[in-house]
Amino acid sequence: MSLILEIFYLITVVFTIVLVIQQRGNPLKTISWLLVVLLLPILGIIIYFFFGQNYRKQKIFSRKGLRDLERISELNVHKIKHIDTNESLIDTKIRTKRHIMKLLLNNSKSILTDRNKIDIYNSGEKAFNEIISELENASHHIHLEYYIIEEDKLGNNIKDILIRKAKEGVEVRVIYDYLGSWDLSDHYIDSIIAAGAEVYSFLPVHFPKFTNKINNRNHRKIIVVDGKVGFVGGMNIAIRYIEGNESMGSWRDTHLKIEGDAVSSLQQIFLIDWSFVSNKIIKSKKYFPPHSIENTCLVQITASGPDSDWASIMQAYFSAITTAQDHIYISMPYFIPNESMLTALKTAALSGVEVRIMIPYHSDSHIVFRSTLSFVSELLEAGIHVHFFKNGFNHSKLVMVDGILASVGSANMDIRSFDQNFEVNALIYNEKIAISLEKSFKNDLKHCIEYSLKAWEKRHWSNQAKESFARILSPLF
Numbered sequence: 001m002s003l004i005l006e007i008f009y010l011i012t013v014v015f016t017i018v019l020v021i022q023q024r025g026n027p028l029k030t031i032s033w034l035l036v037v038l039l040l041p042i043l044g045i046i047i048y049f050f051f052g053q054n055y056r057k058q059k060i061f062s063r064k065g066l067r068d069l070e071r072i073s074e075l076n077v078h079k080i081k082h083i084d085t086n087e088s089l090i091d092t093k094i095r096t097k098r099h100i101m102k103l104l105l106n107n108s109k110s111i112l113t114d115r116n117k118i119d120i121y122n123s124g125e126k127a128f129n130e131i132i133s134e135l136e137n138a139s140h141h142i143h144l145e146y147y148i149i150e151e152d153k154l155g156n157n158i159k160d161i162l163i164r165k166a167k168e169g170v171e172v173r174v175i176y177d178y179l180g181s182w183d184l185s186d187h188y189i190d191s192i193i194a195a196g197a198e199v200y201s202f203l204p205v206h207f208p209k210f211t212n213k214i215n216n217r218n219h220r221k222i223i224v225v226d227g228k229v230g231f232v233g234g235m236n237i238a239i240r241y242i243e244g245n246e247s248m249g250s251w252r253d254t255h256l257k258i259e260g261d262a263v264s265s266l267q268q269i270f271l272i273d274w275s276f277v278s279n280k281i282i283k284s285k286k287y288f289p290p291h292s293i294e295n296t297c298l299v300q301i302t303a304s305g306p307d308s309d310w311a312s313i314m315q316a317y318f319s320a321i322t323t324a325q326d327h328i329y330i331s332m333p334y335f336i337p338n339e340s341m342l343t344a345l346k347t348a349a350l351s352g353v354e355v356r357i358m359i360p361y362h363s364d365s366h367i368v369f370r371s372t373l374s375f376v377s378e379l380l381e382a383g384i385h386v387h388f389f390k391n392g393f394n395h396s397k398l399v400m401v402d403g404i405l406a407s408v409g410s411a412n413m414d415i416r417s418f419d420q421n422f423e424v425n426a427l428i429y430n431e432k433i434a435i436s437l438e439k440s441f442k443n444d445l446k447h448c449i450e451y452s453l454k455a456w457e458k459r460h461w462s463n464q465a466k467e468s469f470a471r472i473l474s475p476l477f
Contacts, residue, residue: 094404113298114299119257120436120440131158145270147176172196215420221235227263227286232426234254248364333412336371337375354385358445387450409425
């Protein structure tokens with residue numbers, strides 16, 4: 001009997017290993033799962049089947065199946081500009097980034113919009129003061145989609161506004177990520193629904209159904225008010241973004257308020273996600289009202305996720321880095337680049353491009369932070385400046401290139417954001433905005449420390465061992 005069990009187990013292990021290899025994913029991720037399967041025999045197999053499979057090709061849901069949503073794009077067809085003839089691209093510096101515009105149009109159908117006004121918020125207090133003001137002024141609809149909504153002072157304040165606006169007759173729709181907002185009580189959600197709003201969780205995890213989707217979370221942060229004002233960036237709805245917390249101190253982050261054409265792009269992303277969670281398709285023109293913004297500011301809103309054919313945000317990062325001409329400034333709270341991104345960064349620096357990467361001095365995720373540290377030696381060897389932010393926790397997810405291109409959004413430069421999570425970023429082609437963000441980045445450098453390669457390699461061997469082990473396991477987290 002024991003021999004039969006041993007043979008059965010061996011067959012199962014071999015079958016699982018073959019399945020892992022056939023996924024044809026990131027080699028490091030494949031090796032990590034093979035180690036789990038081999039070192040944790042039965043448990044490893046169970047963990048892989050629930051949490052480890054690649055769903056980019058299998059598709060959690062297919063946008064191709066949502067044919068009615070194509071009409072949403074038709075409503076805004078007049079906003080689609082031919083990139084090579086767009087008058088806004090007369091600026092020589094902007095024209096150097098046309099390839100990125102075309103890339104996003106092809107890999108994620110991200111429309112290039114030109115009539116936009118953007119306000120940048122570098123503090124949670126200013127950002128949420130403005131968000132609350134716009135929510136209070138809503139007259140037709142509020143669309144809110146967040147990874148984390150916490151039931152704290154800020155979360156309850158926003159809940160009360162949503163309840164009040166819903167009772168006034170404003171259409172309120174809320175999407176929250178089931179795991180990211182795990183601590184939300186039924187009372188919190190039910191009270192919003194009772195007021196007349198609609199609330200849905202994204203990919204609820206109930207054993208065993210949907211357990212294998214536990215890694216595919218909706219990490220987006222989107223608010224659209226009346227189809228005229230949109231917010232996007234890195235801030236979740238949590239009081240720590242305003243008051244900080246005991247363990248990390250103050251929380252530094254970046255968020256955008258957008259008015260103009262790009263709001264329609266945020267609206268489209270929300271409505272596609274809404275159709276998925278609610279099975280309700282919204283396609284009325286009243287959600288895409290005209291606006292009076294005349295400012296010229298080129299913006300592409302791009303979304304990525306395991307449902308898409310291409311890792312669009314990763315490709316945008318890669319293209320921006322490999323074609324940079326002068327400098328690259330990156331701020332990332334979770335920095336675990338894949339091999340392509342790591343090679344791109346090192347190649348840019350070795351080619352004479354100034355590359356500066358800002359990461360936290362302390363992190364809220366121990367194993368992710370250890371994995372991040374494992375890349376520092378390679379970066380320093382290539383001449384990349386690595387800055388450790390010490391004034392609290394810098395949660396901003398920024399990529400700025402050549403003083404003309406800036407990316408602000410929810411996507412980190414890590415495997416989770418590239419392959420597993422649903423993300424949304426704003427790609428901005430505007431010298432004024434890019435320089436403003438770069439100025440804030442340089443101000444943040446005053447609160448950083450920077451190590452030389454010689455000083456960094458003097459760290460205790462035990463730290464280096466921990467970092468190497470964390471790097472092997474990082475694709476699993």
